[in-house]
Amino acid sequence: MGSIPLKIRRFTMDVKHFKILNDNRDTQIMDEQPGCGKLDICIGLDFDDCPSVDICILIDFEL
Amino acid sequence: MKKNINFNNFKIIEPNILLHIPTGKVFNVSKVVKELIIRCQKNVSKVNKKFLKNKENTEIGKIINSLYKLEIEGKKISGNITKEELRLRGISLLVSQRCNFKCVYCYAGGGTYGYKYNLDMKFDIAKKGIEFLLKNRNRTLKILRINFFGGEPLLNFSLIKNIVKYCKNIERNLNIRFKFSLTTNGSIFNQEIINFLKNYDFFIEISLDGPPEIHNLYRKTNEGKNTYELVKNNIYLLCKEGLNNRISLRATFNLGKYDLSKIISHLRCFNVRRVYVDKIGPFPGINIKLTPINKTLFKNTIDKIFNKLKNKKHLEVTLKSLPDNWINLVKMIHFRYLKNQFCSAGKSYLAVSSTGNIYPCHRFVGQNEWRLGSVDGGKIDLSKLSAFYFLVNGNIVCNKCWAKYYCGGGCPYINWVRNNDPCKPDSENCVFYRYLLERLIQLYSLISDDLKKEWNKRRGPLIVK
Numbered sequence: 001m002g003s004i005p006l007k008i009r010r011f012t013m014d015v016k017h018f019k020i021l022n023d024n025r026d027t028q029i030m031d032e033q034p035g036c037g038k039l040d041i042c043i044g045l046d047f048d049d050c051p052s053v054d055i056c057i058l059i060d061f062e063l
Numbered sequence: 064m065k066k067n068i069n070f071n072n073f074k075i076i077e078p079n080i081l082l083h084i085p086t087g088k089v090f091n092v093s094k095v096v097k098e099l100i101i102r103c104q105k106n107v108s109k110v111n112k113k114f115l116k117n118k119e120n121t122e123i124g125k126i127i128n129s130l131y132k133l134e135i136e137g138k139k140i141s142g143n144i145t146k147e148e149l150r151l152r153g154i155s156l157l158v159s160q161r162c163n164f165k166c167v168y169c170y171a172g173g174g175t176y177g178y179k180y181n182l183d184m185k186f187d188i189a190k191k192g193i194e195f196l197l198k199n200r201n202r203t204l205k206i207l208r209i210n211f212f213g214g215e216p217l218l219n220f221s222l223i224k225n226i227v228k229y230c231k232n233i234e235r236n237l238n239i240r241f242k243f244s245l246t247t248n249g250s251i252f253n254q255e256i257i258n259f260l261k262n263y264d265f266f267i268e269i270s271l272d273g274p275p276e277i278h279n280l281y282r283k284t285n286e287g288k289n290t291y292e293l294v295k296n297n298i299y300l301l302c303k304e305g306l307n308n309r310i311s312l313r314a315t316f317n318l319g320k321y322d323l324s325k326i327i328s329h330l331r332c333f334n335v336r337r338v339y340v341d342k343i344g345p346f347p348g349i350n351i352k353l354t355p356i357n358k359t360l361f362k363n364t365i366d367k368i369f370n371k372l373k374n375k376k377h378l379e380v381t382l383k384s385l386p387d388n389w390i391n392l393v394k395m396i397h398f399r400y401l402k403n404q405f406c407s408a409g410k411s412y413l414a415v416s417s418t419g420n421i422y423p424c425h426r427f428v429g430q431n432e433w434r435l436g437s438v439d440g441g442k443i444d445l446s447k448l449s450a451f452y453f454l455v456n457g458n459i460v461c462n463k464c465w466a467k468y469y470c471g472g473g474c475p476y477i478n479w480v481r482n483n484d485p486c487k488p489d490s491e492n493c494v495f496y497r498y499l500l501e502r503l504i505q506l507y508s509l510i511s512d513d514l515k516k517e518w519n520k521r522r523g524p525l526i527v528k
Contacts (some may be wrong), residue, residue: 013132014125017093018081021508024519027086027140027399 068130070103072137074465076501080508084465085137087399089504096126140401147445147452150201152407153208155246155414155425156192156226158184159219164248164290166270167281168315170346174214176416176429183219184417189226191438192415197237198441201411210244212414212425217251220259227263244268248282249294257304268311269298271333273326281315298333311337311387323364324371327386337387345480345489362498369502379514382506389503392469396507397518401468402455408475409451423451426476450485451475460488466497 013020074082075097081090160182162174175182193209200207209230211223223245230241245260249269260267272278275291282290301310312330316323323340330338372381382390394400406412409423416428419438427433436443455461455472464470472478473492475485482489 013129017096017126018129019091021080021089021091022087022397022399022515024398024515027088027401029140029401029403 068103068127068134070100071463072134073100073104073130075100076504080504082465082504083133083137084468085140086133087396087401087468088133089396089507091508095122099123099126100130147448149199149413149443149445150411151196151199151207151413152201152204152411153210154192154196154412155210155212156184156189157212157214157414157416157425157428158189158216158222158226159214160417160428161218162213162215162248163218163250163285164215165283165285165287166248167283168317168343168346170344170426171214171428173285178417178429181418182214184222184419186222186225186229188415188417188419188438189222190229191419191441193226193230193233195415195421195438195441197233200239205238206240206242208242208244210246212246214417215248215251216245217247217256220251220256224259227259231263242266246270248290249297250284250290252297252300257301257306260309261304261306264309266309266311267301267306268313269294270315271295271298271312271330272314272316273321274329277316277321277326281317298335302333302335307334308336310335311339313339313341315341315343317343322367323361324368327368328384330386331384339388340386341388342492342495345477358494361495365499365502369506372506373509378506378510382510389499392500392503393507395469396504397510397515402471403468404452404454405471405473405475409448423448424476426474453486458486458488464493464497466493466500469500470496 072084074084076082079092079094079097081092081096081100082088083090157176160171160175160178162169162171165173196207196209209226211226216223227241227243230243234240243263244266246268247270249271259265270282271294272281275289278291278294279289282294284290298310298312301307310333312333312335314326314330316326327338327340330340368385372378372384382393385393395402404410406424408427412424413435414422414425414428415438416422420428421435421437421443422428422430422433423435433447435445435447453472455467455470458467458472461467461470461472470488470493472486473488473496477489477492478487479485481487481491
């Protein structure tokens with residue numbers, strides 16, 4: 001943990017130094033909390049050898 | 064004013080990529096940012112004295128400002144607190160713990176999982192398994208999933224037929240639908256089986272380890288015969304019947320020993336819906352330790368795949384040549400989906416053995432200490448599941464790892480085999496996972512904005528089923 005003293009009031013991303021590559025939607029935590037529904041976003045291809053993994057992360061479109 | 068920035072929350076990836084771990088945001092950054100973060104990670108106080116004073120304060124100020132913004136954003140993102148409670152979305156039924164193959168790396172002891180009797184599941188056990196699923200299901204879901212697993216499940220095809228018939232009968236009254244899948248070695252298909260799988264819209268996963276010279280080394284029949292031709296012909300047969308889109312192929316590869324790109328391209332030639340690759344073990348009795356030569360070979364083969372991709376003009380087309388489990392990681396990077404657990408084993412998914420014993424997942428079957436209970440009576444020992452509810456950032460080892468939100472802490476079974484603890488990651492696995500992820504992030508940084516926009520359109524709104 002580092003602590004840097006600076007007198008800056010506004011917090012914005014500096015586009016000169018940072019070009020975001022994955023700028024879409026809010027970050028989602030895909031935990032398997034029972035009933036939380038977040039993992040239900042995926043439309044897994046049913047089960048495969050490790051079904052739970054793919055249910056977690058499959059997203060319903062082909063790249 | 065003081066801004067607390069945890070510089071360990073940032074990962075610099077060559078040539079100039081920055082990953083902010085808590086938010087999953089990926090940036091191309093300037094040399095100044097890169098240098099600042101690397102220096103801060105080494106020693107923040109030195110940075111204050113030397114680096115910062117040598118630069119224009121306003122410029123550095125803007126960068127620190129940006130990093131601080133990310134840190135604030137990251138603090139707002141958190142998963143839910145988990146507790147041991149089953150809300151099942153599906154189960155695996157081990158309908159046959161017999162197998163006609165004797166694969167060298169089989170974690171299931173040739174399919175029996177150490178069981179000696181009752182290797183074929185009876186209808187009564189299967190029915191109780193379905194009842195257990197229904198009783199403990201996540202009631203917000205309209206679809207429940209049943210995977211037929213083994214051994215070789217098609218050795219007990221008559222039971223599969225009866226279970227599916229039973230499920231179809233009860234789903235009408237319950238306002239739910241069952242979806243079925245089958246994990247098979249691909250050796251037993253005939254017209255009756257194919258018609259059945261088509262009629263009930265099965266998803267079929269077949270193990271194929273690559274071209275014959277690789278597949279035949281590991282996957283032989285009980286009599287020691289090669290199996291490649293048999294499996295290949297069956298895949299062609301299924302494809303001829305229009306099942307391409309319902310098939311996934313999975314190769315288990317011996318890390319560093321064979322050219323992985325050759326395995327991947329071989330599987331892609333079948334033109335099926337999904338292709339997965341995964342490395343062997345470690346499993347009980349197959350504690351494969353990698354030699355330094357194999358480690359180098361693995362890295363070289365990964366580099367070869369990615370260097371080839373980078374040089375292609377149409378990245379979107381060549382991306383498709385990667386295995387789907389790697390493509391999934393690209394999707395996670397793009398959509399900023401972070402995992403704080405590896406999988407849903409013991410939470411929304413369980414496995415039922417041929418005798419009706421319940422385990423956190425199919426890999427744990429036969430391990431007494433992980434037997435949770437039985438479908439007889441349907442009571443299970445939830446206290447045994449606590450290890451499956453840990454979060455990756457609550458884990459001392461994983462919390463320091465920059466790749467934790469993509470791997471989720473690793474497979475609990477492999478962790479347990481390697482370290483006698485489902486929560487303690489297999490360090491060898493971690494090294495390769497990070498290596499792969501780094502390459503995938505580099506690849507992602509080359510994807511055009513237009514293609515990403517296209518992905519966003521096709522992705523559509525989040526769908527809650």
